[in-house]
Amino acid sequence: MTMDHDTPYDGLADQHGDDARWAFGTGFTDPLEGIDTTVPDDLDPAALATYCLMLGDDALIYSHRLQQWMTRMPELEEETAIANIALDLLGQARMLLARAGTINGRTEDQLAYFRDEADFRNVRLVEEPDRDFAELVGRLLVFSTWRLALFDRLVDCPDPVLAAIAGKGVKELSYHRDYAAQWVIRLGDGTDVSRQRMQAALAAIWPLVDELFRVHPVALVTADRSEFDAVLDTVLATATLDRPAAAPLAAVGGRTGRDGVHTEALGYVLAELQSVARAHPDATW
Amino acid sequence: MVTATTTAWAAAAGTPDPELPMLTLADLGILRDVHETAGVVIATITPTYSGCPAMREIAADLRDRLQRAGYRDVEIRTQLAPAWSSDWITDEGRRKLTRAGIAPPTGAPRRTGPVALTLGRPTPAACPRCGSGNTTLTAAFSSTACKSLHRCADCAEPFESIKAI
Numbered sequence: 128m129t130m131d132h133d134t135p136y137d138g139l140a141d142q143h144g145d146d147a148r149w150a151f152g153t154g155f156t157d158p159l160e161g162i163d164t165t166v167p168d169d170l171d172p173a174a175l176a177t178y179c180l181m182l183g184d185d186a187l188i189y190s191h192r193l194q195q196w197m198t199r200m201p202e203l204e205e206e207t208a209i210a211n212i213a214l215d216l217l218g219q220a221r222m223l224l225a226r227a228g229t230i231n232g233r234t235e236d237q238l239a240y241f242r243d244e245a246d247f248r249n250v251r252l253v254e255e256p257d258r259d260f261a262e263l264v265g266r267l268l269v270f271s272t273w274r275l276a277l278f279d280r281l282v283d284c285p286d287p288v289l290a291a292i293a294g295k296g297v298k299e300l301s302y303h304r305d306y307a308a309q310w311v312i313r314l315g316d317g318t319d320v321s322r323q324r325m326q327a328a329l330a331a332i333w334p335l336v337d338e339l340f341r342v343h344p345v346a347l348v349t350a351d352r353s354e355f356d357a358v359l360d361t362v363l364a365t366a367t368l369d370r371p372a373a374a375p376l377a378a379v380g381g382r383t384g385r386d387g388v389h390t391e392a393l394g395y396v397l398a399e400l401q402s403v404a405r406a407h408p409d410a411t412w
Numbered sequence: 413m414v415t416a417t418t419t420a421w422a423a424a425a426g427t428p429d430p431e432l433p434m435l436t437l438a439d440l441g442i443l444r445d446v447h448e449t450a451g452v453v454i455a456t457i458t459p460t461y462s463g464c465p466a467m468r469e470i471a472a473d474l475r476d477r478l479q480r481a482g483y484r485d486v487e488i489r490t491q492l493a494p495a496w497s498s499d500w501i502t503d504e505g506r507r508k509l510t511r512a513g514i515a516p517p518t519g520a521p522r523r524t525g526p527v528a529l530t531l532g533r534p535t536p537a538a539c540p541r542c543g544s545g546n547t548t549l550t551a552a553f554s555s556t557a558c559k560s561l562h563r564c565a566d567c568a569e570p571f572e573s574i575k576a577i
Binding site: 156158159160161162204207208210211212214215216217218219221222275276279287288290291292294295296297298299301302304305306308309312354358361362365 | 456459461462463464465467468471487488489490491492493494495496526527529530531550551552553554555557561575577
C-alpha cells in the first residue's frame with residue numbers, strides 16, 4: 128500500500144490551488160464543487176437563500192453544541208456516536224450555507240464566522256446547552272425527528288440542490304433519531320432516578336417544540352406535526368414517559384429564532400465558534 | 413475517444429480511499445463518472461456522508477492519479493443526487509472488506525412513506541473473521557461515519573461493519 132504523500136506531514140501541509148484557510152490542515156474545498164447551482168426560474172432566489180441559511184444554521188449551531196460534549200460522554204461508544212452525529216450535521220451545515228452563499232455571493236466561512244447573532248436564523252431549540260445526558264438525548268430525539276420529517280419532504284422541493292442535500296440528510300437523520308430514541312427509552316424505562324431525570328429533561332425541552340412548526344414565509348415545506356407527534360408518542364409510551372404539558376416559549380413581538388430573535392445562549396455559542404476566525408481573519412497555514 | 417476515456421476511468425478507479433485504503437474509489441461506488449471533453453478529464457465523485465472529511469483528500473488524490481497517468485487538465489466534480497448507498501459497494505469491494513476484517517453492509521433499507529423508527533435489535537452482521545452470525549451490535553457509530561461496531565460471541569473478537577444506508 129503506497130501513500131499518495133511521502134509523509135503524513137506533507138499531506139497536512141500541502142495546498143491545493145490557493146484555497147488555504149486559517150484552520151490547520153484544512154484548505155476546505157467547496158462542498159458544492161462542480162454542482163449546477165442555478166436557481167430554478169419559478170423560485171425567489173433571496174427567499175431560497177434565507178431558507179437554506181435557516182436550515183444550515185440549525186445544523187451548524189446544534190453541531191457545535193454536540194461537539195461541546197466531546198470528552199464528557201459517559202462511555203467511549205457514546206462519545207463516538209455524538210462525534211459522528213455532530214460531523215454529519217456539520218456536513219449538512221456546510222452544504223446548506225454554501226447553497227445560500229451561491230445566491231448571495233458569500234462563502235460558507237463568511238456566513239459561519241462573520242455574521243452576528245441577529246443574523247442567525249436557527250430555531251431556539253438548538254442553541255440552548257444540555258444540562259445533563261438526558262437533555263442531550265431528549266433534544267436529539269426532538270431535533271432529529273423534526274428534521275427528518277422536514278427533509279423527507281424537502282426531497283421533492285423545487286430546488287434540485289436543496290433536494291439533493293435533503294436526500295443525503297434523510298439517511299443520516301434516520302440513524303440519529305434511532306440512537307436518541309433508544310437512549311430515551313433506556314433512561315425512561317430504567318431506574319426511578321433515570322426516569323425522573325428523563326422526564327425532567329423533556330419538560331425543559333418542550334417549550335421549544337412549538338417553534339419548530341411555525342410557518343415561515345420563505346419555507347418551501349413544513350414538517351408534518353402529526354408525523355412528529357406519532358413518533359414521539361411511540362417512543363414516550365415505550366419509555367413509560369408522559370408527554371410534557373409545558374407552555375411554548377413566547378415569541379418576542381411575534382418573532383422567534385427564524386427571525387433572528389434568540390435566547391441569551393446563542394451569544395455564548397457564537398463567541399466560542401467565531402473568536403479564532405475573527406481574531407485572525409486573514410491567517411493561513 | 414473510447415480508448416482514452418477507458419484509460420482515464422482505469423486511472424481514476426484505482427485510487428485508494430483514504431479512510432478505507434484496502435478499497436478503491438470504484439470498489440466503494442463513490443466514483444460516479446469519468447469522461448473526457450475537449451481535452452479535459454472530468455471525474456465525478458459523491459460523498460458517502462454529508463460530513464465525510466475525506467472528500468478533499470479524495471479529490472486531491474484523484475487529480476494527482478489522473479495527472480500522473482498523463483491527463484494534464486483534470487476537473488473534479490461533486491454529485492449529491494442520487495445519494496450514495498452502501499448497495500453501490502462492488503462484490504470485489506465486499507470481498508476486500510471481509511479480508512480486512514470489516515463486515516460488508518447488508519442490503520440498504522427500502523421504504524414507502526415515512527422512515528420507520530427502529531427500536532428493536534438490528535439484523536446481526538456476520539463476523540468477518542469466523543463467519544458466525546452470533547454477533548451483537550456494541551455501537552451504532554464507529555471510527556468513521558460509515559461504520560458501526562460489533563462483537564462476535566463465538567470468536568470473541570470485536571469488528572466493524574459498513575452501515576447499510
